[in-house]
Amino acid sequence: MADAATLRAAPARRLLAAPVAGPALALVLACLFFGLNSGQFFTGPNFSLIIQQVMVVGTLAIGQTLIILTAGIDLACGAIMAFGGIVMTRLAVGAGLPPLLAVAAGLAVCAAFGLVNGLLVTRISLPPFIVTLGMLNVVFALTHIYSEEQTVTGLPPLLTFLGQTFDLGQTRVTYGSLLTILLFLLFAYLLGSTAWGRHVYALGNSPEVARLTGIRTRRLTVGVYTLAGFVYGIAALLLVSRTGVGDPQAGQSENLDSITAVVLGGTSLFGGRGLVIGTLVGALIVGVFRNGLQLMGVPSIYQTLITGVLVILAVAVDQLSRRRNR
Amino acid sequence: MIARIPAGLLVTALLVAGCGSGGGGQSAPGAPKVGLITKTETNPFFVKMKEGAQKSAQANGLELMSAAGRFDGDNASQITAIENMVAAGVKGILITPSDTKAIVPAIRKARDAGVLVIALDTPTDPQDATDALFATDNLKAGELIGRYARAAMAGRPARIATLDLAPGITVGKLRHDGFLKGYGIQDDDPSVVCSQDTRGDQAKGQTAMENCLQKAPGINVVYTINEPAALGAYTALKAKGRDKDVLIVSVDGGCTGTKAVQSGQIAATSQQYPLKMAEDGVKAVAEFARTGKKATGYTDTGVTLITDRAVPGVEAKDTAFGLANCWG
Numbered sequence: 001m002a003d004a005a006t007l008r009a010a011p012a013r014r015l016l017a018a019p020v021a022g023p024a025l026a027l028v029l030a031c032l033f034f035g036l037n038s039g040q041f042f043t044g045p046n047f048s049l050i051i052q053q054v055m056v057v058g059t060l061a062i063g064q065t066l067i068i069l070t071a072g073i074d075l076a077c078g079a080i081m082a083f084g085g086i087v088m089t090r091l092a093v094g095a096g097l098p099p100l101l102a103v104a105a106g107l108a109v110c111a112a113f114g115l116v117n118g119l120l121v122t123r124i125s126l127p128p129f130i131v132t133l134g135m136l137n138v139v140f141a142l143t144h145i146y147s148e149e150q151t152v153t154g155l156p157p158l159l160t161f162l163g164q165t166f167d168l169g170q171t172r173v174t175y176g177s178l179l180t181i182l183l184f185l186l187f188a189y190l191l192g193s194t195a196w197g198r199h200v201y202a203l204g205n206s207p208e209v210a211r212l213t214g215i216r217t218r219r220l221t222v223g224v225y226t227l228a229g230f231v232y233g234i235a236a237l238l239l240v241s242r243t244g245v246g247d248p249q250a251g252q253s254e255n256l257d258s259i260t261a262v263v264l265g266g267t268s269l270f271g272g273r274g275l276v277i278g279t280l281v282g283a284l285i286v287g288v289f290r291n292g293l294q295l296m297g298v299p300s301i302y303q304t305l306i307t308g309v310l311v312i313l314a315v316a317v318d319q320l321s322r323r324r325n326r
Numbered sequence: 327m328i329a330r331i332p333a334g335l336l337v338t339a340l341l342v343a344g345c346g347s348g349g350g351g352q353s354a355p356g357a358p359k360v361g362l363i364t365k366t367e368t369n370p371f372f373v374k375m376k377e378g379a380q381k382s383a384q385a386n387g388l389e390l391m392s393a394a395g396r397f398d399g400d401n402a403s404q405i406t407a408i409e410n411m412v413a414a415g416v417k418g419i420l421i422t423p424s425d426t427k428a429i430v431p432a433i434r435k436a437r438d439a440g441v442l443v444i445a446l447d448t449p450t451d452p453q454d455a456t457d458a459l460f461a462t463d464n465l466k467a468g469e470l471i472g473r474y475a476r477a478a479m480a481g482r483p484a485r486i487a488t489l490d491l492a493p494g495i496t497v498g499k500l501r502h503d504g505f506l507k508g509y510g511i512q513d514d515d516p517s518v519v520c521s522q523d524t525r526g527d528q529a530k531g532q533t534a535m536e537n538c539l540q541k542a543p544g545i546n547v548v549y550t551i552n553e554p555a556a557l558g559a560y561t562a563l564k565a566k567g568r569d570k571d572v573l574i575v576s577v578d579g580g581c582t583g584t585k586a587v588q589s590g591q592i593a594a595t596s597q598q599y600p601l602k603m604a605e606d607g608v609k610a611v612a613e614f615a616r617t618g619k620k621a622t623g624y625t626d627t628g629v630t631l632i633t634d635r636a637v638p639g640v641e642a643k644d645t646a647f648g649l650a651n652c653w654g
Binding site: 049150153239243244247253297305 | 425
């Protein structure tokens with residue numbers, strides 16, 4: 001039967017046709033371009049720097065990918081992260097809680113916001129856009145109220161541990177970078193090789209079909225939002241360790257930057273199609289541009305300009321390829 | 327897949343085109359580098375600052391790199407900019423910190439790497455986290471308009487509204503405190519009938535003034551954190567027919583603001599000099615690159631009271647001087 005042949009050929013073809021091929025090529029070309037234009041670009045320390053700079057947005061974007069795969073969107077992810085960071089730092093510094101407990105509390109708070117988002121989306125059937133838009137304002141306000149607008153400094157070592165470095169050859173790498181890459185690998189496995197992952201894709205492709213095939217779509221959706229919230233909590237810990245402070249103003253540009261990373265990584269905003277590794281590539285594209293343009297001495301407003309054009313291009317490509325596939 | 331590969335190529339083409347046209351900011355390739363990091367790209371104050379830095383960099387044979395946050399308070403972007411500039415091998419970084427505390431660890435790392443770091447306009451907290459500070463004395467800026475307002479009121483009982491910046495930001499607090507000091511009153515003085523945050527924004531300044539007038543219709547003195555907030559307040563007062571009998575004082579000395587002083591919308595403003603901050607900062611980095619001598623301590627870049635209705639006992643310059651020295 002042709003089916004068997006198709007099945008055998010599938011992995012190779014799937015790899016080639018994977019939505020990540022275009023973004024990956026763009027990333028490689030961008031690296032080549034900056035390497036040719038700046039002597040400092042192609043060095044271990046600089047690559048380590050780029051990964052440190054994208055680890056927070058990248059981790060947020062893992063949660064964002066999960067939600068976008070279900071054809072949802074999360075406008076509140078950066079705000080939830082900021083709140084998580086303030087909870088962790090204030091409990092550890094102000095309230096004198098053991099740092100490990102403070103971190104656990106921060107993670108739990110972030111997951112709880114995810115849970116609430118998921119319940120509002122499924123139980124009251126509100127569009128994710130609206131739920132998370134409202135939640136963005138709620139969490140933003142709570143962050144400022146709870147923090148009393150104060151930056152939290154003097155953090156215990158455990159909260160900044162992920163910002164510490166170890167030597168990899170000549171290059172200093174932060175533990176946070178390592179954790180981020182492990183998280184991407186973990187979620188690539190969960191989405192690509194488990195039943196749960198297949199259910200997430202099915203839900204994004206067609207909630208009705210998914211429901212009819214016996215997937216408990218409501219529970220799955222709530223689970224995805226909660227898990228995403230938990231991942232934002234990890235991003236909060238990464239942010240705190242990177243900046244060395246609890247910052248109530250954090251997360252404002254990251255709300256949309258995470259969506260940028262997902263879209264640049266080739267994941268469809270319409271759900272059901274995309275890879276979490278693509279998101280890593282998407283985050284790296286932004287990071288490489290930001291770093292490379294800066295090394296070349298290009299003013300940062302051009303980074304914003306180019307990122308904007310890239311996003312539109314990425315979505316246009318997604319749309320065009322959908323039309324062709326039909 | 328066919329549609330996707332060209333996308334990668336397109337992106338590269340765009341990238342090449344984008345960078346080719348965007349690289350105009352460089353002056354002397356191979357020259358020692360100096361970095362300028364402002365709070366935002368768009369505020370005229372920082373545009374002027376960048377202009378001053380660019381001019382001074384050319385005069386001193388330095389290459390200027392610039393970066394900015396995407397909004398006021400964007401600490402993460404400023405950290406990223408510091409890291410990238412250190413990676414690019416700058417001799418010195420001039421920074422206007424968005425978050426005076428949160429930026430400190432990143433500055434410490436840059437200084438550990440041997441980079442001279444100078445704060446412009448806004449001090450870090452603690453102030454000695456940078457090698458030096460080139461800034462307006464914001465307390466004095468507030469004090470000047472406080473003394474002016476007191477003299478202009480000539481003993482009439484004041485009902486004061488303060489349109490402030492935002493909680494926890496040093497500049498706003500210093501100007502506010504300076505104003506009260508200059509007026510000779512304490513924060514809990516009963517003559518202060520309304521205090522609202524405006525984030526230095528015209529629209530929010532207008533809303534704040536409308537609400538203050540609702541709360542206390544008899545307001546006759548308005549302190550504003552900057553001229554956009556002052557112009558917002560003026561719009562609100564005009565709508566109530568109160569624009570003639572309320573005294574508005576402000577801080578900044580931007581060109582739009584100075585013109586508003588000239589036309590009488592604002593009674594007086596304390597003018598500061600971002601161009602000078604940047605020029606002096608770049609000069610200090612050039613000196614460090616040449617001789618290894620680091621700038622230290624606080625350099626007051628000056629503040630001047632601008633008004634066309636001078637009052638006895640408070641030194642001031644007129645708006646002709648103000649317009650000749652304004653920014654934006």
